[in-house]
Amino acid sequence: MMLPLEAAALARGRPVGDPDFLHFSRVCKDYPLRGGQTLRAIDDVSFSVTEREVCVLLGPSGCGKSTLLRMAAGLDRPSVGEIALAGERVTGPSRDRGMVFQSYTSFPWLTVRQNVEFGLRMNGDSLALKEGTADYFLERVKLEPFQDAYPEQLSGGMRQRVALARALANYPKLLLMDEPFGALDAETRWQMQELLLDVVSKDAMTVLIVTHDIDEALFLGDRIVFLSRHPGRVREILQPPFKQGGRLTTKEALYDAPGYHDIEKHVMRMMREEGAGAPH
Amino acid sequence: MTTRTAHATAPTPPTAAPARSAVPGTPWFEFKQTLQPWTRVVLGIVGAALFLGAWQIAGTSDGVPRALFPPPTDVGRALWRLFAEQHFAADVWASFVRIMLSFGLAAVIALPLGMLMGAFAGVAAVLNPLLAGFRYLPATAFIPLFLMWLGAGEEQKIALLLVGVVFFLITLLMDNTLAVRTELIETARTLGANRRQILWSIVLPASLPAYLDTLRQMLAVGWTYLVVAEIVATTDGIGAMMMRAKRFVHVDEIMAGIVIIGVLGVACDGAFRLARHVAFPYLRYQR
Ligand SMILES: Nc1ncnc2c1ncn2[C@@H]1O[C@H](COP(=O)(O)OP(=O)(O)OP(=O)(O)O)[C@@H](O)[C@H]1O
Ligand SMILES: [Mg+2]
Numbered sequence: 001m002m003l004p005l006e007a008a009a010l011a012r013g014r015p016v017g018d019p020d021f022l023h024f025s026r027v028c029k030d031y032p033l034r035g036g037q038t039l040r041a042i043d044d045v046s047f048s049v050t051e052r053e054v055c056v057l058l059g060p061s062g063c064g065k066s067t068l069l070r071m072a073a074g075l076d077r078p079s080v081g082e083i084a085l086a087g088e089r090v091t092g093p094s095r096d097r098g099m100v101f102q103s104y105t106s107f108p109w110l111t112v113r114q115n116v117e118f119g120l121r122m123n124g125d126s127l128a129l130k131e132g133t134a135d136y137f138l139e140r141v142k143l144e145p146f147q148d149a150y151p152e153q154l155s156g157g158m159r160q161r162v163a164l165a166r167a168l169a170n171y172p173k174l175l176l177m178d179e180p181f182g183a184l185d186a187e188t189r190w191q192m193q194e195l196l197l198d199v200v201s202k203d204a205m206t207v208l209i210v211t212h213d214i215d216e217a218l219f220l221g222d223r224i225v226f227l228s229r230h231p232g233r234v235r236e237i238l239q240p241p242f243k244q245g246g247r248l249t250t251k252e253a254l255y256d257a258p259g260y261h262d263i264e265k266h267v268m269r270m271m272r273e274e275g276a277g278a279p280h
Numbered sequence: 281m282t283t284r285t286a287h288a289t290a291p292t293p294p295t296a297a298p299a300r301s302a303v304p305g306t307p308w309f310e311f312k313q314t315l316q317p318w319t320r321v322v323l324g325i326v327g328a329a330l331f332l333g334a335w336q337i338a339g340t341s342d343g344v345p346r347a348l349f350p351p352p353t354d355v356g357r358a359l360w361r362l363f364a365e366q367h368f369a370a371d372v373w374a375s376f377v378r379i380m381l382s383f384g385l386a387a388v389i390a391l392p393l394g395m396l397m398g399a400f401a402g403v404a405a406v407l408n409p410l411l412a413g414f415r416y417l418p419a420t421a422f423i424p425l426f427l428m429w430l431g432a433g434e435e436q437k438i439a440l441l442l443v444g445v446v447f448f449l450i451t452l453l454m455d456n457t458l459a460v461r462t463e464l465i466e467t468a469r470t471l472g473a474n475r476r477q478i479l480w481s482i483v484l485p486a487s488l489p490a491y492l493d494t495l496r497q498m499l500a501v502g503w504t505y506l507v508v509a510e511i512v513a514t515t516d517g518i519g520a521m522m523m524r525a526k527r528f529v530h531v532d533e534i535m536a537g538i539v540i541i542g543v544l545g546v547a548c549d550g551a552f553r554l555a556r557h558v559a560f561p562y563l564r565y566q567r
Contacts, residue, residue, distance in 0.1 A: 073466075073470050074469075074470075075466055075469065075470070092469075093466070093469035093470045093472075094470075094472060095470075095471060095472030097470060098470055098471065099466070099467065099470040101463050101466075101467065103461075103463055105461075105463045105464055105467040107464065107482070107485070107486075108486075108562055109485045109486070109488075109560070109562055118468075118471055118481075119471035119472055119473075122468070122471055122472050122473040122474075122477050122481070123472045150561075150562040150565055151562075152562060152563075152565035152566050153565045163467075166471070167470075167471070170471055170472065176470075
């Protein structure tokens, strides 16, 4: 999927590619309230995600992270402004933009393998099915031994790995994730973070991931978009300096990274300011 | 001798004791308990035996007119008589065919409607008020109409049994469809599935177990309309036999009819449960 040159560049340092691969342009979202009024959940948000980059949407609860992600997926429409992927305006959901939800969304009547193959079947992609795409991604998320199990037999972390493999097997241009590890315990959580980073780095995926966990944001994100709340606006865009030499591979590396504590404190302070005095 | 006494009175280790006696009655009243299959069977038989025993005692006690309130043994004898001498099997078969025909028809009508109404708010908005109205009409109110339109034959009975269940069935199947999680549909959309694919590959399989449960419960309601349907100008069927028995005050035969309907109902229920177990293996792992 990736040219060797690009893979090499990615291994050396920052992702290369279209700097406006995913572009939010003056996006607003209004929700109707009772009595004809509207609630502005997202206000004039503009930012770009570079191709092959992992971008994190971070912010306090209720700031509109899920709303932004759903609009990028095409599940909701912006009230004002537009979102474009690879120069093409997003008008509805498509296989180009795969999504992993916080809640478990494995189809319970399908086995793990059938879940992973679902997108390819829907799109009639028999070539990819024959070529063993499902095997490749099952192996990637370490679920090969469980390929004939049903989702109900799996733990929460394993089910999120099914969802990840299912989204990736469809070869989307963009992977969207809404707090995918939010429901997992701490240990499974960092294991999943490491696995995710490994998988998306190998396949040079462009990822937009929502979290309100600061460590998760700093560990995963090549770029972190911090949103303020009510209405959601871009407060700051950070690029952790310790990622200049390449992505991290373990959580310990994050804690040892130079400047980690300063940037963590900085984000923590923003979190506190945005959270304080908030109506929720 | 002394050693034996010592053994017998030796105190049980303190670790073993609490597990048994900490909560008196634990094996009976435990929340969300899973019983062994054989335990369930035994308990079910005990329940039925208690009922039959109480009935037997009441039916054979002094001062109770045995002809009007026969004990289970009399009903059993009546059952034997009915099957051996009065071709009751043909009656049972006739009733069974009526139920299956009418219920099959109801399912064929209700499944697509319920699924479409649950999947698409527009379809529900068109049909819901109308169906809500029909649901409140007692099925028996249609008897005179059906007698005029369809005559006193088989069609009229099937129609009555159909009307008795179909409106409830549509509404319940719609609710089953509405219960499909939005995230499953949205996930399928982001995987590139189109409307038709989502209907057949997500909405239908996600609702099927609930559909089966709904059908099972509404089939029970279908059986309850059977006697009403067979009272009107019928010569065969369990209900017709019961009406004949009433004319000659054969209470034991009426009760035999009731028992047979109950047994057939339980058998249908079991068939549905078995079908669910076989058709949806993944539900066995549900926590
Ligand atoms: N369907 C809706 N109707 C009305 N208001 C909504 C709707 N969806 C979201 N909102 C509002 O928009 C704002 C942003 O919601 P959103 O779910 O995007 O926040 P979030 O950042 O994802 O929060 P969390 O971290 O708790 O998931 C909230 O104030 C919420 O009340
Ligand atoms: Mg959210």
